[in-house]
Amino acid sequence: MPVVVETIAGLRSQLRQAKAHAASEGPARPRVALVPTMGALHEGHMALVERAQERAEIVVVSIFVNPLQFGASEDLDRYPRTVESDVERLRAHGVQLVFAPTLSEVYPAGDLPTKVTAGDIGDLYEGRSRRGHFDGVLTVVAKLLHIVNPDTVVFGKKDAQQVFLVKRMIADLNFDVQVATVPTVREDDGLALSSRNRFLDARERIAARALPRALEAAESSADRGPDAVLAAAQSVLTGDTAVQLDYLQVVNPATFLPVDDNHHGPALVLVAARVGDTRLIDNATIHLG
């Protein structure tokens, strides 16, 4: 079984031991990779674990449902917590170190007077619907990076805006860490794996296919420019009354701002929608011709 550590001091001590052990068997300076998660692990998370294992001798998976990134009206209380089966899944994938801190270990005084702010892009798209979300994400990621001090941190492209903002924080605040990203892992019908998919009933699960289908429609229209892309994706999303569109946008991956009409080359299509009570997000890279 992996070692499951709840405290920061315990994690640091386990890391020292793991490094000494790895150094006695392999490279003099073993590398560490961190995979931050909120648990309720699925095969998407495991793809991140595999990338971490390619990059480092020592892999730490953190499991922490971070209240700072949930708004007052959001699903913090109902967010799935499945630590036992998560640890079992990680064991099956050969992970040796799991950091599952308690709330008071991460936020001993309740709130944190000091926070990282995500800036302008943090207020768009996900950040517009979820005020303060990315400040909460960046703050906890900054803390985890200081606690674990990894050589590499691994994120999924499913949360494209998160990847953009984490990379910008790392550059802006001179964190000494590499970011590795992993393509979105999907079900056979295209739905992106998500810890929240378990909330979908049978009818909603079918309706949720509209998200990947909208992205496919976007891709098929990429030759005809951003307006055609948006129209194609929108017509798929509005085709099912169970799907309440939150936002749909085509952005420049370099700036994360909406593309100009004459933009050519790679662009990201971002979509978020509510299916029943469950909020889902997805994205795809397209090539605007």
Ligand code: AMP
């Ligand atoms: P979460 O536990 O939802 O906070 O996600 C933890 C990490 O897993 C984030 O970097 C996500 O982008 C990534 N992730 C979540 N779902 C997927 C997926 N379907 N494919 C690849 N990565 C994912």
